[in-house]
Amino acid sequence: MNRLRFAPSPTGALHIGGIRTALYNYLLARQNGGRFILRIEDTDQTRYVPGAEEYILRSLDWLGLTPDEGPAQGGPFAPYRQSDRMDLYKEYALNLVQKGKAYYAWDTPEELESMRQRLTDRGIPTPKYDAAVRGEMKNSLNATAETTLQMLEKGVPYTIRLKVEPNQTITIKDKIRGEVEFDSTELDDKVLLKADGYPTYHLANVVDDHLMDVTDVIRGEEWLPSTAHHVLLYRAFGWEDTMPTFSHLPLILKPDGHGKLSKRDGQKFGFPVFPLAWPSDDPESAIEGFDSYGFEPEAVINFLAFLGWNPGTEQEIFSLGELIKAFDPERIHKGGARFDYDKALWFNQQYVQKLTFKDAESRLRQYGSEEGYNLESSNLESVFNLMKARVHRLSEIIPQGYYFFSDQLAFDDAEINKKWLPEIGPVISKISENIQSLETFNHETAGAAAKEIIQGSGIKMGVIMPLLRAALTGTTNGPDVFAIAEVLGKEKTIARLKQFAKRG
């Protein structure tokens, strides 16, 4: 049984790059009867954002990627929040110091900065805390045992750093990229335990993956360079024989291809990059989500699955269940893929067409109230059935069909005037009268009643039809005129026709 984990940091809303990582982990766990674990990596106090953890949970639920183990559901390796496992990390870090694999360092941020400056001045291209300079720094490698003890007793803030031996070749086996080699001389002595007592990602991640029996690590490509450090850590702990496999996913790029997609790109490019909206009192920091844009969670999943993977067949529409069956990690791509909003819309359209009114009703009412319409009295189901095929997102039904919910029509005067003739007014009056006399009112009878008048009037269909639509909706395009009339009902149809007939 494999065990996979999704390990986000609660530093804000989770963007779709993270969601895709979660999805691939979920898919692999599910198709092997394994476990999908959520672990909250909240080891940076300075970046902690209240509500972010809850946001992550809600997002995964919305998408159907509910974890088997995690802070909310518990599990055999609880707790699943790193801030609740603090004692563990220090213990393991000290264990490394004891073994001579790590050491105390008392350098202040200022001293580190001046060290980097010094190395830069010496012409060293990559200034870093490593075997070459640690001899000139304040650490336990350069201190006697007594001095070290004194420093610890005095409570001088310290970090614990990994002692990286130079001139070693570290080969990591990545399932997506094959073997990748690093020269340990290029690696720095990574901080493992910070001065505030919190572990860094590197320590906490390795310790927890080991303790939680994680079998496979699937994460973003940005972690590839530090994987060499992680391998060194597994070795230092003596855990190399049970080390998980690594798969580094290609990044999701901005639409213009310049850089990885970031949290701010949603606003910049005008599409959502987060699963769920995150409202805020401050409009500047309020966040839109795929949900508030009117997307179907299944469509988001489907779209994201194909950003970095494909089944090798021509099928593109996959439910989560189908993805579990079809997903093949061997087919994950190496190169980054740009986010294409048009394609996302297309995927969503495919799913909107499958929606029943029952699926859509509560959300439609919500979108409606957000736009300030009272949908209670309207025949929402008929509107839905009429508009569904015309939209890419459920939310578009409300603004596109506003004339079903409001009597304040926004007339497109330019288009209307282009078609308008003096004899139009009276003809429309007659049409409304003919409709008035109808016993049964529906799109067929209304259409017949109108056409009867039009045929006798000498006005071309191409002229009168757009105007009839404008009478009912304000604009010259939209669904079938008489279908609109039927949904509107006899009374409103007649009222709008009469009103429109008065136009000069």
Next chain:
RNA sequence: GGCCCCUUCGUCUAUCGGUUAGGACGGCAGAUUUUCAUUCUGUAAAGAGGGGUUCGAUUCCCCUAGGGGCUGCCA
């Protein structure tokens, strides 16, 4: 700058040495329609460049170029 990863139509991609290089989104054209959208049909559009290996390279290797990531007591 250094280290690492990547490179097929505008975009997402198929191809695991021999194909008219296929599909999807988007584009364009046409059909349908009372309009717009949908739908359907058709169409344009790609192997970054240079060296090898091979009977034969998009496919394997090298170099160059370009893009991306990392380079924090952030993840």
